[in-house]
Amino acid sequence: MIQVYNTLTKRKEPFVPREPGRVRMYVCGPTTYNYIHLGNARALVVFDTVRRYLEYRGFRVFFVQNFTDIDDKIIKRAAEEKMDPRELALKYIEAYFEDADQINIKRADVHPRVSDHLPEIIELISLLIDKGFAYVAEGDVYFAVRKFPEYGKLSGRQLSELRAGARVEPGENKKDPLDFALWKKAKPGEPSWSSPWGEGRPGWHIECSAMALKYLGPELDIHGGGSDLIFPHHENEIAQSEAATGRPFARYWLHNGFITVKEEKMSKSLGNIFLLREVMEAYPPSAVRLFLLSTHYRSPLAYTPEYLEGAAKALSRLRSSWLFLLEAQNQAEEFSGGAEQLARLDEWEQDFAAAMDDDFNTARALALFFDLAHEINSWAELRPLPPAPVLRRALSLWVAFNRVLGLFPERRGLPVVEQERTEVIEDLVKLLVEIRQEARQRKDWATADRIREELKNLGIILEDTPAGTRWRWA
RNA sequence: GGCGGCAUAGCCAAGUGGUAAGGCAACGGCCUGCAAAGCCGUGACUCCCCGGUUCGAAUCCGGGUGCCGCCUCCA
Numbered sequence: 330m331i332q333v334y335n336t337l338t339k340r341k342e343p344f345v346p347r348e349p350g351r352v353r354m355y356v357c358g359p360t361t362y363n364y365i366h367l368g369n370a371r372a373l374v375v376f377d378t379v380r381r382y383l384e385y386r387g388f389r390v391f392f393v394q395n396f397t398d399i400d401d402k403i404i405k406r407a408a409e410e411k412m413d414p415r416e417l418a419l420k421y422i423e424a425y426f427e428d429a430d431q432i433n434i435k436r437a438d439v440h441p442r443v444s445d446h447l448p449e450i451i452e453l454i455s456l457l458i459d460k461g462f463a464y465v466a467e468g469d470v471y472f473a474v475r476k477f478p479e480y481g482k483l484s485g486r487q488l489s490e491l492r493a494g495a496r497v498e499p500g501e502n503k504k505d506p507l508d509f510a511l512w513k514k515a516k517p518g519e520p521s522w523s524s525p526w527g528e529g530r531p532g533w534h535i536e537c538s539a540m541a542l543k544y545l546g547p548e549l550d551i552h553g554g555g556s557d558l559i560f561p562h563h564e565n566e567i568a569q570s571e572a573a574t575g576r577p578f579a580r581y582w583l584h585n586g587f588i589t590v591k592e593e594k595m596s597k598s599l600g601n602i603f604l605l606r607e608v609m610e611a612y613p614p615s616a617v618r619l620f621l622l623s624t625h626y627r628s629p630l631a632y633t634p635e636y637l638e639g640a641a642k643a644l645s646r647l648r649s650s651w652l653f654l655l656e657a658q659n660q661a662e663e664f665s666g667g668a669e670q671l672a673r674l675d676e677w678e679q680d681f682a683a684a685m686d687d688d689f690n691t692a693r694a695l696a697l698f699f700d701l702a703h704e705i706n707s708w709a710e711l712r713p714l715p716p717a718p719v720l721r722r723a724l725s726l727w728v729a730f731n732r733v734l735g736l737f738p739e740r741r742g743l744p745v746v747e748q749e750r751t752e753v754i755e756d757l758v759k760l761l762v763e764i765r766q767e768a769r770q771r772k773d774w775a776t777a778d779r780i781r782e783e784l785k786n787l788g789i790i791l792e793d794t795p796a797g798t799r800w801r802w803a
Numbered sequence: 804g805g806c807g808g809c810a811u812a813g814c815c816a817a818g819u820g821g822u823a824a825g826g827c828a829a830c831g832g833c834c835u836g837c838a839a840a841g842c843c844g845u846g847a848c849u850c851c852c853c854g855g856u857u858c859g860a861a862u863c864c865g866g867g868u869g870c871c872g873c874c875u876c877c878a
Contacts, residue, residue, distance in 0.1 A: 339807085357878080365878090372878040402876075485806060486874070533876090555878025556807095562877095585878070586808085592870075596877055623826075624816065628809075629871065636815060639827035646826090649840060684817090692817050696825035703825095703842090710833095710842055774836060781838080792839050801840085 331386065331686045333551075334627060336559060336582040337483055341688055346550040347580065352383050352390045353545040355579070357537060357554040357562070358440070360397040361421035362406040365428055366602040367621075367632060368555065368588045368595050374618055375585045375626040375689075376553045377434045378735060382685045385733045393544045394437040395537060396422055398444050399530055404519055414520050415444070428605045432614045433735045439544050443536040447522045450531045450539040453573055454511045454524075462572040466502035468514030468527045474507040477568045483582060484560035509565055511535045534565035538578075542570060552579035556627075557596075559584055585626045595632065603632065615736050616640040622691040622734060643699070647736065648746040648801075650702035653709045654724045661717040670719045674726055677701055681730060691734065698730045748802040758789060762798045765791075 331344040346352045356376045359369055376394075383390050398418035407414040422442075443450070454470055457463035462476045474480050474488070481487055488507065501510075510532035515521030521528040531539075541549060547570075554563065563582065570578040588595040595601055608617055611634070619640045624630045677697060684693035705723055708715055715723075728744060731737055737744040761780050768776035781791045788803045 359878080360876095368878045370878085375878090484873080487805090557873070557877055560873065561875090587872070587878075589871075594872065594877090598875095598877065619826090620815095628816095631815080633815085636827080639815080643826050645840070653841090687819090690817075692826095693824075696817065699825055706841055707843090769836075772836070778837075785839095790839065792841095793835065794840080795834085799840090 331383075332688055333581050333583060334688045335580075336556075336584050337579075339485070342581070344581065346388070347548055350388060352388045352550045354380060354383075354390055354392045354551040354553070355537070355541045355545055355549050356392070356394045356437075356552075357558055358394040358396050359421075359425060360400050360402060361418045361425065362400065362403040363421060364424050364604045364606055366595070366597075366604050367608060367617075368602070370428075370432060370605045370617070371588055371621050371626075371630065372553070372555050372585050373429060373434050374432065374621040374735070376583070378622060378691060378733065379551070379553070379583070379689055380435065381733050381735055382689060385685075385729065386682075391545065392435075392437045393439045393441065393541065395540050396425070396440060396442045397533070397536060398422065398442045399520065399536075400443075400533065418444070424606075428609075431609055432605065432618055433738045435735075441540045441544065443531065443540075446536065446540055446543070447531070449543050450535055451512075451522075451524050453539045453542070453569070454531075454535060456573050457511065457569065460572060462568075463511055464504065465526050466504070468529060469502055469510060470512035470526055471503050471508040472511050472565070472569060472572075473504065474509070474568065475505060477572050479571070480568050481564065483564050483567055486560065486564075509534065509561065511569070534562055535569055537562075538566050538569040538573070541566075541578075542574070547574040547576045547578075549579040551581045551583060553583040553585070556584040556586060583626075586624075586629045589629050589631050592631075608637070612637040612641055613644070615644055618734075618736055619644060619695070622695060625688075625690060625692055627688075644736070646699065646706065647702045650705040651727060651737075651744060651746050653705060654720060654727060657708070657714050657720050658717070658724065661714050661720050663717045665716065665718065667716045667719040670715055671722055673704075674719070674722050678726055678729070681733075685733065694730070694734065698734065701726060701730065758784070758800050762791065762800070766798065 332341045333344045334341050354376075356372070359365055365373075380390050380392050396418075398415070403414050403418055407417040410417065412420075454463060457472065458465065458470065461473075463470055463472050512524060512526055512529050512535075513532055514526075515528040515530060519530070521530055541552070552563070552566075559582075567578050590601045590603075593599060593601065595603070605617070616637050617640075620632075620637055621630070623636075623640070677700070681694055681697050684690045684697060687693070701723070705727070708720075714720070728739075728742075731744045732739070737746050739745065761784065765777050765780040768774075768780070784791060784800070785803065790801050790803050792799045792801070
């Protein structure tokens, strides 16, 4: 049974979706006014992995992740760059997919954009006004927080405590400082849409409620996001959605911890952000993904370049075990036996599931993956090799672990553990290896080493093994 | 001030009350012409400190210290 930590109850609970075998899941996606940074990437990788694991466990997952493409920050940034706000948003949506694909994030079933859902948003706001939870004030619409008695249940706050922090910006017409905007009256020059309350645009929180309700219905199974969204964003989503539907909005609220840099939260306001694409220029995406899964998702995670350096090396253990398995498949003897090894592999599978069942403990799962790789690598020293059934079973486990953790992308169902080799490169390297081999035979080490050294400079590592010389990408 | 979290080897990190996973780094060895990769082996007399519960605690309880986060846009 999968146990998940639910922010709403502050406990680990058995995961029971509303409908058996199906999971409806919503994760707050990026506001598209910049390239995504490592912090965004953590949320993406964490919930992508949650989704992958649920699928591994046989759930049919319907996954929705939005783009916030209408927002104050987009408008501001567009003005700075003298671009149309819609164009700016589109540019970063495209960039989002480039980055997310690199780091092996599966596409959501739906990626709804705010700009495509104005009718749904307006309808939801109207409903809230009709039900008396919201009010119109000079072209703005606000949610009356005090009308929703359960306000604060997610973030564990009392209305009385919140009072101190709340404030009214100049130009706002709130009746109560705690109220928040559902609809903002347009200022001249800003993108706007017509509504029963005049020209304007949606507030930040209402979009997620509207889109989640549209695609997933009134009661989601999982709602996720970074823990900085707990308050006010998710608290407000609950208020809006539950006020509108009268039903619990989400059964399980999952929140990931932050990335820290030098003991401080990585955040835009502190200016200490690292863009994902910058980091991926220096380190392979699989290393970044390994880094992001190396700590339990709710714990803080410290970013250091040294760590990624190490992660990249750690991956080579996994890589070599995979390459061994692929090769060994062809050489293995088709005899039965290996019952003991098969039993051990079964145990591995169970331990892996137990780790992930426990609130998606990827650190533990990763440790098991490394254990498995280590075991497989030790077979490489064995003669004879383990029997074919054992190798097949190990291979299928390897694929399964990788598929859940998403470390290496797959092509035609098989993990791709290294950069693509084109036929031309393959042939060129083969040629140089042959020349080097001739040099080695006449003990011309200078030439042999020169070829290896120069190829290394080009990112190609030669490895001499008893079976001949192999090459791989650095 | 209110609320929440964390303190485990040089670094990162898991850990169900029963005797400390895994990764990086380091050091021996095997393999190699030398390498690389991989394999074999070596690490915490102990889990921030002090008390307590228990036959037994890194794990539970109380107190202390230190660090971080949220309460305002932020994944």
